[in-house]
Amino acid sequence: MKFARIAALVTALSLPFAAFAQDEQSADTAESTPPRLVVAIAVDQLSADIFAQHRQNFTGGFARLLRGAVFPSGYQAHAATETCPGHATILTGAHPGRTGVIANRWFDMGVAREDVRVYCSEDPGVEGSSSSDYTVSAGNLLVPTLGDLIQRVDAASQVVSVAGKDRSAVMLGGANADHMFWPGDAGFTTFDGRDVPEAVAWINQAAGRAMASSRVPLPVPAQCAAYNRAIPVGEGATVGTHAFSRGPAASGRAILASPEGDLLTLNLAADLVSELGLGQGGTTDLLAIGLASTDYIGHAYGTHGVEMCVQLMALDAMLGDFFARLDARGIDYVAMLTADHGGLDLPERQIGQAAPRAARLLPGFETLDARLAEETGLEAPILRADGPFGDFYVDRSVSEDRRAEVIDRAIALISAHPQVYRVYGRDEIMAQPVTDAPPEHWTVLDRVRANFHPDRSGDFIVVLQPRVTPIPQAMPGAYVATHGSVWDYDRRVPILFWWPGADHVEQPLGVMTVDILPTLASLIGLDISDIEIDGRCLDLMPDVAASNCP
Numbered sequence: 001m002k003f004a005r006i007a008a009l010v011t012a013l014s015l016p017f018a019a020f021a022q023d024e025q026s027a028d029t030a031e032s033t034p035p036r037l038v039v040a041i042a043v044d045q046l047s048a049d050i051f052a053q054h055r056q057n058f059t060g061g062f063a064r065l066l067r068g069a070v071f072p073s074g075y076q077a078h079a080a081t082e083t084c085p086g087h088a089t090i091l092t093g094a095h096p097g098r099t100g101v102i103a104n105r106w107f108d109m110g111v112a113r114e115d116v117r118v119y120c121s122e123d124p125g126v127e128g129s130s131s132s133d134y135t136v137s138a139g140n141l142l143v144p145t146l147g148d149l150i151q152r153v154d155a156a157s158q159v160v161s162v163a164g165k166d167r168s169a170v171m172l173g174g175a176n177a178d179h180m181f182w183p184g185d186a187g188f189t190t191f192d193g194r195d196v197p198e199a200v201a202w203i204n205q206a207a208g209r210a211m212a213s214s215r216v217p218l219p220v221p222a223q224c225a226a227y228n229r230a231i232p233v234g235e236g237a238t239v240g241t242h243a244f245s246r247g248p249a250a251s252g253r254a255i256l257a258s259p260e261g262d263l264l265t266l267n268l269a270a271d272l273v274s275e276l277g278l279g280q281g282g283t284t285d286l287l288a289i290g291l292a293s294t295d296y297i298g299h300a301y302g303t304h305g306v307e308m309c310v311q312l313m314a315l316d317a318m319l320g321d322f323f324a325r326l327d328a329r330g331i332d333y334v335a336m337l338t339a340d341h342g343g344l345d346l347p348e349r350q351i352g353q354a355a356p357r358a359a360r361l362l363p364g365f366e367t368l369d370a371r372l373a374e375e376t377g378l379e380a381p382i383l384r385a386d387g388p389f390g391d392f393y394v395d396r397s398v399s400e401d402r403r404a405e406v407i408d409r410a411i412a413l414i415s416a417h418p419q420v421y422r423v424y425g426r427d428e429i430m431a432q433p434v435t436d437a438p439p440e441h442w443t444v445l446d447r448v449r450a451n452f453h454p455d456r457s458g459d460f461i462v463v464l465q466p467r468v469t470p471i472p473q474a475m476p477g478a479y480v481a482t483h484g485s486v487w488d489y490d491r492r493v494p495i496l497f498w499w500p501g502a503d504h505v506e507q508p509l510g511v512m513t514v515d516i517l518p519t520l521a522s523l524i525g526l527d528i529s530d531i532e533i534d535g536r537c538l539d540l541m542p543d544v545a546a547s548n549c550p
């Protein structure tokens with residue numbers, strides 16, 4: 001049943017998963033210690049909550065990972081539960097306050113741009129670029145990634161990063177990845193001037209064929225039937241029953257917001273393993289994979305409809321096929337899977353499903369600058385922010401002698417909004433040490449502090465009340481739900497490790513995504529004792545007398 005479903009998807013995309021079975025098993029890789037390949041997978045917006053909802057139904061790649069070391073309560077412990085900061089913690093062992101990747105976008109009053117806005121994985125120094133029309137770069141990431149640390153030991157180690165978003169590929173791969181691919185205007189792309197393996201052109205042709213053809217609805221598996229219920233989201237639109245049918249001439253976004261997006265990404269990753277010989281040389285290589293479709297689907301349809309169920313069942317099958325392809329090549333690998341952040345379902349569905357306090361953002365933020373202008377006599381823009389929460393900055397047009405007054409008045413106005421939980425000022429945040437408490441016991445200030453970088457973070461940080469969706473009106477087909485808050489539904493993600501012969505162990509207490517780097521380092525015998533990180537090695541050996549950790 002599972003294979004039939006994925007085979008139908010594969011056939012429709014003209015992608016020869018069947019070729020996977022033809023990979024010859026290498027004869028000389030039976031014994032190799034440490035593992036020759038680290039496969040690090042980040043599933044965008046895979047919350048611990050939806051993973052728990054569906055885990056009993058997994059039979060493919062997720063099921064394999066669930067037979068290894070399982071941490072159902074992993075934490076992206078920091079406050080800004082967005083894609084860029086989340087991906088940056090996974091292979092650096094560092095909170096955003098140390099990586100410098102404090103948000104998807106922040107504001108830099110020194111940058112030569114009118115809107116003073118910077119995108120996390122761009123080079124803002126490129127003349128004529130903007131935070132929306134940018135040159136991809138890892139320059140904003142201030143710490144090394146696992147790939148950098150592997151290559152520090154042996155420059156022959158290959159580091160490859162493939163993802164459904166540029167910021168995911170960059171934050172997993174780091175500054176020195178040998179190959180990095182993300183979706184551009186015409187399929188997967190990379191940095192100018194880089195060698196492009198043949199697999200990329202081949203996958204992009206397949207993507208082009210997929211976009212040109214129409215798609216019948218994907219079958220709804222029996223375990224997804226209970227989620228198949230239409231939820232009105234305004235103006236005659238509903239979510240909850242969409243099974244990814246579409247007409248021809250689809251946009252790249254439509255492909256990415258369906259299981260097809262992850263299928264293309266996983267196919268490219270698997271083909272690069274073959275073409276580049278990853279895991280088949282004398283050193284340990286790294287393959288980082290960012291799977292974006294779960295996030296696009298969560299934003300477009302929410303997390304508790306048939307769309308997410310179909311996606312997770314398809315992803316389970318696709319991951320199973322991906323691992324089978326590594327097995328067929330005889331590669332000695334260790335796999336890790338986690339997420340960059342969790343997510344929250346749309347309030348329209350939650351209100352009817354026992355969460356009556358769920359709500360969309362009420363008016364108020366859109367008039368903030370006008371009210372500040374009236375109070376102070378200053379001209380807008382006075383404040384800079386990327387939304388109604390997170391980092392707020394005083395614009396550079398405000399003179400130094402008016403800044404303190406502006407901040408005080410802004411905090412007073414914002415604090416009066418009925419959906420604001422608290423506003424934290426810079427001095428209060430910086431006075432707080434980064435905690436070493438277990439992540440489920442962090443205060444909100446602890447979460448804000450771990451996210452705070454003195455050179456990049458805002459003049460104050462706004463935290464909304466729990467269960468507030470900061471999208472005032474649903475935009476069906478684009479954004480009806482989101483993440484990004486300090487609350488646990490956005491912080492909690494699964495963390496899974498598996499390798500051939502791994503014992504099953506499950507630890508329900510909280511661990512952190514910053515623990516992944518030191519844990520993977522221990523599994524491949526990599527000494528990272530000379531770098532400063534925020535995580536600790538996780539002991540994955542169920543025997544209390546044994547440990548993988550140094």
Ligand SMILES: [Zn+2]
Nearest residue numbers: 044045083340
């Ligand atoms: Zn994300």
